[in-house]
Amino acid sequence: MATALLPNDDIHTNTNDKYLEIFSLIWLDANVYVKDTRKTEVKLRSIINHIKKFQDVKQCQQYIEQRSKKDRLILIVSGRLGQEIVPYIHQLRQVISIYVYCIDKKSNEQWTFKFSKIKSVVVNLDELVSQITTDHKIQKKVEEPLSINIFTTNVGAGKSTTGVNGQFVFSQILIDCLLRLKSTEIDKNELISLCEKEYEGNYIEQNNLREFKKDYSPNKVLLWYTKETFFYKTLNAALRTQNIHLIFLFRAFIYDIYRQLQKYQSKKFVRVYRCQLMSNDEINSLKQNIGQFISVNSFFSTSDERSTALFLLGDITTQIDSERVLFEIDADPKIVNTKPFADISKHSHFPDESEVLFMIGSIFRLDNIYRNNNQIWIVKMTLCNDNEHNLKQVLMYMKQQISNKETDLRILGNILWEMGKFGLAEKYFTRSLKQLPWNDPLHISLYEDLGKLASQRGDYDMSMEWRQKLLTFKEEKSLSTNVSVNKTNNSIGKFVRQKLFAFKMPHQLTVSPNMNKTNDSLEQSILFNQININTKWKQHGITIAGGNEEGNQLNQLSSPTSIYVDEDHQTIYIADSENDRIVEWKYGAKSGQVVAGGYGKGNRSDQLNYPTGVIVDKKNDSLIICDRGNRRVVRWSRQNGRNGKTIISDIQCSGLAMDNNGDLYVSDWAKNEVRRWKQGEKEGTIVAGGHGQGDHLNQLYRPTYIFVDEDYSVYVSDHYNHRVMKWMKDAKEGIVVAGGKGRDSSLTQLSYPYGVIVDYLGNVYVADWKNHRVMRWCEGSCECSIVVGGDREGEQPDQFDGPKSLSIDFQGNLYVADCDNHRIQKFEIDLNEIWRC
Numbered sequence: 118m119a120t121a122l123l124p125n126d127d128i129h130t131n132t133n134d135k136y137l138e139i140f141s142l143i144w145l146d147a148n149v150y151v152k153d154t155r156k157t158e159v160k161l162r163s164i165i166n167h168i169k170k171f172q173d174v175k176q177c178q179q180y181i182e183q184r185s186k187k188d189r190l191i192l193i194v195s196g197r198l199g200q201e202i203v204p205y206i207h208q209l210r211q212v213i214s215i216y217v218y219c220i221d222k223k224s225n226e227q228w229t230f231k232f233s234k235i236k237s238v239v240v241n242l243d244e245l246v247s248q249i250t251t252d253h254k255i256q257k258k259v260e261e262p263l264s265i266n267i268f269t270t271n272v273g274a275g276k277s278t279t280g281v282n283g284q285f286v287f288s289q290i291l292i293d294c295l296l297r298l299k300s301t302e303i304d305k306n307e308l309i310s311l312c313e314k315e316y317e318g319n320y321i322e323q324n325n326l327r328e329f330k331k332d333y334s335p336n337k338v339l340l341w342y343t344k345e346t347f348f349y350k351t352l353n354a355a356l357r358t359q360n361i362h363l364i365f366l367f368r369a370f371i372y373d374i375y376r377q378l379q380k381y382q383s384k385k386f387v388r389v390y391r392c393q394l395m396s397n398d399e400i401n402s403l404k405q406n407i408g409q410f411i412s413v414n415s416f417f418s419t420s421d422e423r424s425t426a427l428f429l430l431g432d433i434t435t436q437i438d439s440e441r442v443l444f445e446i447d448a449d450p451k452i453v454n455t456k457p458f459a460d461i462s463k464h465s466h467f468p469d470e471s472e473v474l475f476m477i478g479s480i481f482r483l484d485n486i487y488r489n490n491n492q493i494w495i496v497k498m499t500l501c502n503d504n505e506h507n508l509k510q511v512l513m514y515m516k517q518q519i520s521n522k523e524t525d526l527r528i529l530g531n532i533l534w535e536m537g538k539f540g541l542a543e544k545y546f547t548r549s550l551k552q553l554p555w556n557d558p559l560h561i562s563l564y565e566d567l568g569k570l571a572s573q574r575g576d577y578d579m580s581m582e583w584r585q586k587l588l589t590f591k592e593e594k595s596l597s598t599n600v601s602v603n604k605t606n607n608s609i610g611k612f613v614r615q616k617l618f619a620f621k622m623p624h625q626l627t628v629s630p631n632m633n634k635t636n637d638s639l640e641q642s643i644l645f646n647q648i649n650i651n652t653k654w655k656q657h658g659i660t661i662a663g664g665n666e667e668g669n670q671l672n673q674l675s676s677p678t679s680i681y682v683d684e685d686h687q688t689i690y691i692a693d694s695e696n697d698r699i700v701e702w703k704y705g706a707k708s709g710q711v712v713a714g715g716y717g718k719g720n721r722s723d724q725l726n727y728p729t730g731v732i733v734d735k736k737n738d739s740l741i742i743c744d745r746g747n748r749r750v751v752r753w754s755r756q757n758g759r760n761g762k763t764i765i766s767d768i769q770c771s772g773l774a775m776d777n778n779g780d781l782y783v784s785d786w787a788k789n790e791v792r793r794w795k796q797g798e799k800e801g802t803i804v805a806g807g808h809g810q811g812d813h814l815n816q817l818y819r820p821t822y823i824f825v826d827e828d829y830s831v832y833v834s835d836h837y838n839h840r841v842m843k844w845m846k847d848a849k850e851g852i853v854v855a856g857g858k859g860r861d862s863s864l865t866q867l868s869y870p871y872g873v874i875v876d877y878l879g880n881v882y883v884a885d886w887k888n889h890r891v892m893r894w895c896e897g898s899c900e901c902s903i904v905v906g907g908d909r910e911g912e913q914p915d916q917f918d919g920p921k922s923l924s925i926d927f928q929g930n931l932y933v934a935d936c937d938n939h940r941i942q943k944f945e946i947d948l949n950e951i952w953r954c
Contacts, residue, residue, distance in 0.1 A: 137315045137351040137363065139189050139261055140253070141167035145177045145202065146195040146218070157242045163321045164246075164253055165191065166350070174201045186210045186396075187262045187358060191249065193218055196225040196238075207232050210396055210439070213260050214252060218245055258429055259394045264357045264414040267406050268480075287536045288414055291361070292478040294532055297524040300369035301552075308366040312347050322347045338373040339474075342416070344466040356415035356477065361533070361541055371477065374416065378476055381459035383450050389419035389473045390426035391444040400440055400494055403486050410480055410501060417475035419446060421460070425471070430493065442494045446481065448473075452502035454849065456480070475500075525549065527563060534566075539574050543567065560590050654905055654931055657914040658942035661932075662691060662702040662709060667939045669696045672708040674939045678871075679730045679743070679772075679822075680932055682924040689932065690740065691941060692728045692922075699731050699742060699753070702941070713740055713753040713761060720747045722760040730773040730822075741781065743770040750783055765794065765801075772822035776829055784820040784833065791823055791833055791844075805833050805844040805851060812838050814850035822884075822922065824873050832881065834870040841873050841883055841894070855881045855894040855901065862888045864901055872923035872934070882923055884933065889917040891933060905931065905944050912938050 142165050144154075149170045158168060171177035181190060188211045194202060196219035206212050217238040219225045229235045236252055239245045268285040309330065316322035325346040333341065341348045352370065355363035364371070420426050423445075430441045448458055456476040462468050481498040488494050526549035534542040546567050553559055564587035571580035663674035675695035682689055687704040690712070699713035714725030726746025733755075734741050740753040742761065750770055751761035769787035776782070781794045782804065789810045792801035806817035818837040825831055829846040832854070839860045842851035856867035872884035881894040882904065890907035906917045922934035929946035 136167040137311070137354055137360075138166055139187070139350075139354045139357060140165045140191065140257065141169060141188065142191050142193065142249075143177065143181065144168060144170045144193045145172075145174065145198050146170075146193075147172050147198065148195075154242070157246060159320070160246045161249065162319045164250055166316060166319055166322065166347075174198055178202055178205055181206050181209065181212060184211045189213050189256070189260050189262075191253075191256075192216070193245065195219055196221065199225070200228055203229075203232055203235070207234055213256060216245060216249065218242070255429055259392050261353065262357055263393055263395065263399075264359060266412045266414065267402070268410040268412070269406060285410070285412055287532070288359075288412055289478055289480075290532055291364075291536075294524055294529050295364060295368040296372055296375060298365075298368060298526070298529060299524075300372075303552075304366050305369060308363075311363075311366070312351060315351070316347055335373040335376065338370060339377050339461050339464040340466055342374060343461070343472070353415060359414060361538065362544070365529070365545075374474075375457070375476060377461075377464070378457040378459045378474060381461065381464065382453065382457045383448070383459055383473070386447070386449045387421060387460075387473060389421050389446050389448065390423045391417070391419045391446070392426040392430045393442045393444065394439040395442045395494075396439055400442065400486070403483060403496060407483055407485060409483055411483055411498065412478055412480045413475065414477065416477055417479055419444070419473045419475065421471050421473055427493075440494055441492070442496055444496045444498060446498045446500065448475075448500040452500070454502065458500070525559075526552070527559065527566065530566065534570060539570060543570055546570070561587060564590060652929075653947045654929075654944040655947050656905060656944075658905065658933070658935075658944045659914075660940050661704075661943045662689060662700075662941035664938070664940035667695075670708075671700075671710070674700070674941075676936050676939065677921075677934045677941060678936055679728070679922045680924050680934045680941060681732050682926050682932055683733050684926055685735075689924075689941065690731050690733065691934070692731045692742070694727050694729060697725045697727060697746075699725070699728060699740060712755070713742060713758065718746070722762070725751075725761075729771055732773050732775055734775065734779070736779055741773055741775070743773050743783070745770055745786075750781075771820065772834070774823045774825045774831075776825045777827065782823055782825055782831060784823050786819055786821070789817040789820060791817075791820055791831055793831075804846075805831050805842065814842075814852070817842070821870070822872050824875055826875055832873050832875055834873050834883070836869055836871070839867045839869065841867070841870060841881055855883050855892070860887075864903075867892070871921040874923050874925060882931075884920040884923050886919055886921060889920065891917075891920060891923065891931070905933070910937075914942075917942075 142161060149172055161168060169180065171180070181192075184190060186209075190212050192206070192212060192215045194215065194217060196217055199215070199217050199219075203215060207215070212234060215232065215235045217225050217229055217235060218240070219238065220240060222238050222240050225238050229238055237248050239248060266285040266288050309326065312326055313323070316326065325348075329341065329346075329348065342352070343349065348370075351363065352367050354360070355367060423443075426443055430443065450458075456479040458473060458475040458479065460471070461474050462471055465472055480501045482501050484497040484499055486494060486496045526545045530542045530545040530549070533539075533545065546563050550560065550563050553563075564583050568580045568583035568587065571577070571583060663672075663677065665673050667673065667675050669675060674691065674693050676693075677691050678694045679692035680689055689702045689704075691700045691702060691709065693700045696715070697718045698711050698715040700709035701712045702709040713731075714723070714728065716724050718724065718726050720726060725742065725744050727744075728742050729745045730743030732741050733739075734752070737752070738755050739758070740755060741764075742751050742753055744751050744761070748767055748769055749763045750765035750768065750773070752764050753761045765781075765783060768783060768785050770783050771786040772784040774782040779796060782791060783794070783801075784791045784805075788807075790803050790806035793804045794801040805823075806815070806820060808815045810816065810818050812818060817833060817835050819835075821834045821836045823831060823833050831844045833842045833844065833851070835842050838857070840853050840857035841855035843854045844851040855873075856865075856870060858865045860866065860868045862868065867883060867885050868887035870883045871886050872882075874882045876882070883892045883894065883901075885892050888907065889910040891904040892901045893904045894901040906915070906920065908916055910916065910918045912918060917933065917935050918937035919935070920933050921936045924932040926932070931944040931946075933942045933944070935942050
């Protein structure tokens, strides 16, 4: 190999060590920079893109030793330098194969036979390329590191955010978040740009990139994933090395794979196999966790043919730092509810390989591990259902960590923050800022997040910079809001009606016909839309109904349990429970008017028996009443209605809600469920609970009041479980969004909750009955804040005695049914605090 030494010329070599693939080539030769290897490098880069060249043994050795054990390095070395370096790097896990390229094959074979990782000694460059190509076909299947997380069901499972359980939890959260986070053209273009830079000079991959940009569509994603191109190499490397930003950029394509796996989900039970080389440490870790759960951080490729998997393992007894492993996996599609798997052979670039692909984040139970007579470790696993008893706790914790509305970059940033990845959290917070409209209120939260994050990292100067930007934004937002109010009433009124309503209460809030008449009323409405975690209400309430001791006179109430604010008619409807009537109370009036019941306790059509809920069906101009004592739901016309009509019978109803479609939702105290009734239905559909009394995520224990948002998610006050649950549309189980930490008075707890409403930011407001307070649970937080009350039970303007129902108007005024004080309290939004915040 005596050739002329030429200057360093890396036109075809990516010298950036932050490469996007797992495998890389290292070429060590005193004469490595020569013209006659250029064509060889081009061929090699079609197999393994990254090539790093060295002339100095010590520099090369240091580089190899500093690489991660998750890297996979293939070394090409000259005979002379090979004798120097191989004894020192041969035992390293990251080195998987060595090729000696020399002039004298016979003499070099005399020393190379001692080292099992030396695959061949070659004297011809074409032979070198051919050998590496052949070996890599198997290496890429068995040598790629398997990225897994283990969840142990020992003490503290699901609650730790550090150690193995924390990694398990957050890996699940992260994938769920990324799948729900909408991709943009900016993200896709950034990914393509990264790949174009990575594969600069790699003519084959450059052609693949051009074809990809021109030809890709979601229905072709499995073809691209199985094809040996940049797409598979970079995506697979990103997943296995947990390169979060690269995964973030790939998320649209990950979602496409997910949808294809859903589409082609296997219909019958399968037993599949996967071959793998694993270190002794990895095997020992598996042996110590038999019976525990494993999540796989990448797409998990398997074969339904055991012989194929064993063939790929071959006879690799020469490996000194790894063992042969065969995974045997049982998968039953009947238990799959979130992570699909499918036989993708018909949609693969290699249709003869009988490949069964499992979704990222698939969870398996490790049933057993043992060594067979052929010295192959057999790892038996079973695909798990999310409802596995031992997994429920961790999955409940996981689902509480992530927002249930549309996921955005701030949510992703907060997840990464909790994972301790501060740099990435900052990256996505600032990325979100750049994408927001200049006047979006989310700026406030992002500036606050960035300020806190900088403080946590010890960068106090930067923290102050972010906080100054927060103050500047609030000042500018305040000015622009006032200017826009004065410019045009109609446009702002429309904006208020359609876009910025703080509370998504389709069955309660309607726009007043007078809203567009004055600037003042518009300004009040817009102010309401400034509600955020800093918004405060005046602490002294105003009694607007009742408050004249308990009684049955028209200026009195007796245990009011439910209220409905109808701004169209400037009216509050009150379920006056102990008086067995519904009272209509006009704004500013000193007494109410009975509009339903009021003829004593009874079950006649003109009577009620302890009504606990009332809402207005505007379409039919009627009241819907939860007539709990009579175990029925009745409709009562608002046009001189003297009698009610039973629309649902034999139900221990407790709370009511109506969605934008006019569908009715009713909680059943006795059956521990919530049902939705479409017009004309007789049975209704269970949308929450329905699995008996209990505290599991698919159960309720005496559900009371409910709330339905614009996405048809149902929020339920789970009374005896001291929590509020959110059940998304068609969900099989709920998510705890408030309380759930036992009954007490700390800021993480509730005591027999009743009324619940949710604002447009996803913050939950709860009538905390036995703690005599109204609480606000900010989305994603484990703690809440006291909105009003909380100063013991009492009858003072800042006290409650058993608050039950909540409502809100367009101006942001909060209404509370103060049940045992027999009054309705109004708490005005503190405008001074709004502008200050």
